[in-house]
Amino acid sequence: MERIYLDNAATTPLDDEVIDCMVNILKFNYGNPSSTHSLGQEAKTILEEARRKIADSLRVTPGEIVFTSCGTESNNMIIKSAVNYLGVERIITSALEHKCVAETCLEMKKLKGVELVYLRPDSSGDFDLDQLEKALKSSDKKTLVTLMHANNEIGNILDIERVAHICKENNALFHSDTVQTMAHLDLDFSKIPVDFASCSAHKFHGPKGAGFAFVRKSSGLKGIITGGPQERSLRAGTENVTGIAGLGKAWEISQDKMEDYKNHILGIKHYAIQQLKEKIPGIKFNGRSADNSSLYTVLNILIPYKNPLIGLQLDMKGIAISQGSACSSGASKPSMVLMSVLSEDDLDNATPVRVSFSHFTKRSDIDAFVSALQEIGESFVIEKADSVHR
Ligand code: PLP
Secondary structure: OOOEEOEOOOOOOOOHHHHHHHHHHHHHOOOOOOOOOHHHHHHHHHHHHHHHHHHHHHOOOHHHEEEEOOHHHHHHHHHHHHHHHHOOOEEEEEOOOOHHHHHHHHHHHHHHOOEEEEEOEOOOOOEOHHHHHHHHHOOOOOEEEEOOOEOOOOOOEOOHHHHHHHHHHOOOEEEEOOOOOEOOEOOOOOOOOOOEEEEEHHHHOOOOOOEEEEEOHHHOOOOOOOOOOHHHHOOOOOOOHHHHHHHHHHHHHHHHOHHHHHHHHHHHHHHHHHHHHHHOOOOEEOOOOOOOOOOOOEEEEEEOOOOOOHHHHHHHOOEEOEOOOHHHOOOOOOOHHHHHHOOHHHHHHOEEEEEEOOOOOOHHHHHHHHHHHHHHHHHHHHHHHHHHHO
16 A cells, blocks of 8 residues: 655654665764764764854854754753743743643742743634733743644745844844744744744754754753763763764755745645645645745645544545644544634534655645545545434
């Protein structure tokens, strides 16, 4: 059975060039970057080259890139350290954040008594930024604003440049979870005054287990993993040289090919929208995911009947999609994001499905997905009719 992968917001397949680069390093560059001998220094050079490439594209200095194991670790480190070391007493966030941000904020409330303020999204999943300004002006407490750049489920993009300026004007720190946009959009942090951001290599054809936190030089943030002086003491522990080299390679490819990949993926997304509208009567799209303003890799669909088994049925046909966010797929309860943007009627009587694309996605993958949905829809209607007659 041919496998069709439409779950690229959860993770992406590795690029061949990334695999080759990592295999070489596994075989030959086994030195510890902290060792002073030449094998160690070669490993150190590999790390610093990856760091420089990333820093150049983000228009920041290499010292502002801290390698971590993933997006979750980066977000944890930033939020926990802002509370522990920067005197943050209040966090402004939203119900649409990824679990690794949402749960960390809740923990900071429980353990440190941090006040949590949630911005309310509208029914499309967007935020009125006047709400943020009002919240910022309503208290003198030292505040961290944490709002994601692009939503991993519905693809809404936040104007982080504007949010960063609002935060600066109101003396607040700003962290953005940029896991879904790093290496997919051109981010220029010399223009966007964000204090902290996060990245995960496996979202753009790099390996799992490698990511980084962007930590603005002047911020004073400290690490939460203590030990050796690695990563300028912001993240102790021997570096994952192979993973970081893979991250650097995947980063380099995605910077070189960003426009080509974006055009290809947008073509796929528009084709998917058009085919779904034509072949699945009553189909709708959630959040802003079908709008041109959304993240081009994500499309969140509302199938016009209730079928909690749809993910499993598609999987049996060789098609991988997501029914919630990656971490909570398999859970029968809709995610907080879907609960925020769907009406009660839609939650009761329809089925949300997220498909997400990469430059490997082909039009024939979309054709197979749409015809599988048609088949499932037809058998579903017959089964329902049968059960009514029984
Ligand atoms: N933030 C967002 C928006 C994500 O989509 C994800 C992964 O799904 C993460 C954070 C967590 O990243 P990682 O899987 O690298 O821990």
